[in-house]
Amino acid sequence: MANKNAFLFADETTRFYFPWIFLLMVFIGTLLCGSGLFVYNCLNRWQQGVSESLTIQINTYDDNGVFRAEAVNEDIEKALSIIRTTPGVREANVLDENQMGELMAPWIGADVNLMDLPLPKLIDVAIDPKNPPFLEQLKMDLSIQVPNASLDSHRIWLTQLVKLSHRILQLIGIILILIIFTVVFTVSYTTRASLKIQEPIIRLVHMMGAKDFYITTKYAWRSLKRSLIGGFLGFCCAAPILVALIYCFEGMSDSIFTTGIYMEQWLFLAGYPLLMSFIAFITTFKSVLGYLKRFI
Amino acid sequence: MTPNESISPVIAEFNGVSFRYKIGTDVLKDLHFSLAPGSFHFLTGESGAGKTSLLSLLYMDHLPTKGRVRLFGQTVDSLKRSEKAQIRRQIGVVFQDYRLLNHLNAFDNVALPLRIIGEKESDIRKHVTELLAWVGLEKQMRAYPEELSGGEQQRVAIARAVIHKPSLLLADEPTGNVDDAMAQRLLYLFLELNKLGTTIVVATHNEGLIQKFGFPRLHLHGGQVHLTIPRNSDISKLTKGEKNGQ
Structure with a gap:
């Protein structure tokens, strides 16, 4: 005896394409979603980092290129006293040579003697992100009392990076929407192709008194089942690639790509094939219901 | 609804029904007839006379282009889709091409x-x-x-x-591909169902069966239906209209 639910579905070629289409769509979608989350996490981390710190540079050479020697230490003391009395500042420390070396290593290498370079002295300032200092006032105080000091809130370079990240996220969003449209179109098209093939059978069961809902749900459940299989496989293919990509990025630099994807975000990603399958279910349901209207 | 539970005075009623396919002239013209619960009719006519079309109106595969068809006391035009499905569940159809x-x-x-x-x-x-x-x-x-x-x-x-x-059984040439013995056996099956209250319409060219079983005949000719009641027919199963020779 055949499967009691199989009567609507004679052999048809669309059954082979359907899971493959979903595998591909979910694979691409998961990679994009995962990349988007990774960028989003990095962006948050960068913004959080900026809101928690400032850097003050004190020039070690004057305008004529002469080393200022002891004047630098005076400037550092003055700057520290201004900063430490500013409301909203938690901590301020001068970076020593080792810290400077680590900071510069990615650009100039680890073996260079920093004393040979005209590098400024840097003061790392930790601020309270909930109650940050008034930066304009701080800048003004520094410019009056320590003319060789300048305040860097990191916002100039970060603004560009944030803009770029936002563009990347927007692009990912657009591609994800396009994927959804593609899924809707593909499901709708394959369903209609299947219905066309099965029309004599549908006409027969319709004539026997099968209600629209009965026929529609049979198709929609089948569509859901196939899309879940394809989606699950697509996710299983994409997840390891995503992990490998994140691992590669984290290996590139230990300062800006260390966030990865959080556990709850992985769960969100796992929901992506479910969302796509749900879209397939609804699209199939609506396509079949629309098609059945041609029968009296 | 089982056949015996039918409360409709007539199973099917055609009032001024005409039907044509998208292209062409009327296949059926201004039909007036009804089928009483538990009646048995042969539907005859030459090939192309409209037997299959008439049956398709009875199982709602088509709607009339003019006039009104009532099934189980309900006008087909005004039925919701789910109600039509419910009515179709009371109808059995034997297709000429089996399907x-x-x-x-x-x-x-x-x-x-x-x-x-x-x-x-x-x-x-x-x-x-x-x-x-x-x-x-x-x-x-x-x-x-x-x-x-x-x-x-x-x-x-x-x-x-x-x-x-089913409460109504429609058979389009059900004995076309079987030998006489099997044809009679199948007709006896229909007869058994008919005794249980099923209304039956059998489209056939088999004159032998028509003569042997002697049920009323709906004959289609020129798009019109003509009722013939054999002398030995059980008149109690016919509708009022049929008794009056309509």
Whole structure:
């Protein structure tokens, strides 16, 4: 005896394409979603980092290129006293040579003697992100009392990076929407192709008194089942690639790509094939219901 | 609704019904007739006279282009889709071309109407096995339509049409591909159903069967229907209109 639910579905070629289409769509979608989350996490981390710190540079050479020697230490003391009395500042420390070396290593290498370079002295300032200092006032105080000091809130370079990240996220969003449209179109098209093939059978069961809902749900459940299989496989293919990509990025630099994807975000990603399958279910349901209207 | 529960005064009623396909002239013109519950009619006429069209109006595969068709007391035009489905469940149809599903075996083909109405699988197994045995196909239950002869396919189609004990059975040339003995056997099956209250319309060219069983004849000619009541017909089963010779 055949499967009691199989009567609507004679052999048809669309059954082979359907899971493959979903595998591909979910694979691409998961990679994009995962990349988007990774960028989003990095962006948050960068913004959080900026809101928690400032850097003050004190020039070690004057305008004529002469080393200022002891004047630098005076400037550092003055700057520290201004900063430490500013409301909203938690901590301020001068970076020593080792810290400077680590900071510069990615650009100039680890073996260079920093004393040979005209590098400024840097003061790392930790601020309270909930109650940050008034930066304009701080800048003004520094410019009056320590003319060789300048305040860097990191916002100039970060603004560009944030803009770029936002563009990347927007692009990912657009591609994800396009994927959804593609899924809707593909499901709708394959369903209609299947219905066309099965029309004599549908006409027969319709004539026997099968209600629209009965026929529609049979198709929609089948569509859901196939899309879940394809989606699950697509996710299983994409997840390891995503992990490998994140691992590669984290290996590139230990300062800006260390966030990865959080556990709850992985769960969100796992929901992506479910969302796509749900879209397939609804699209199939609506396509079949629309098609059945041609029968009296 | 089982045949005996039918409360409608007539099973089907045609009032000024005309029908044409998208292209062409009227196949059926201004038909007025009705089918009483428990009646048995032969539907005759030359090829192309409109027998299949008339049957298709009865199972709502088409709607009339003019006039009104009432089934089980309800006007077809005004029915919701779900109500039409409910009415179709009271109708059994034997198609001229059988319309068996080639990917299902004989058992599953016959079980189809019961599965659509949600019958329990255990009941389906029992009823389908009994009926297939009755039409002489107990050994071909697992055979697919392509493995069956024309006559066997026709018997499967008939079994499928009657498995759910319909209130109205419409048969389009149901004996076209079987020998006389089997044709009579199938007609006796229809007769048994008719005795249980099923209204039956059999489109046929088989004059021998018409003469032998002697039921009223709806004859289609020139798009019009003409009722002929044989002398030995059981007049108590005919509608008022038929008694008046309409």
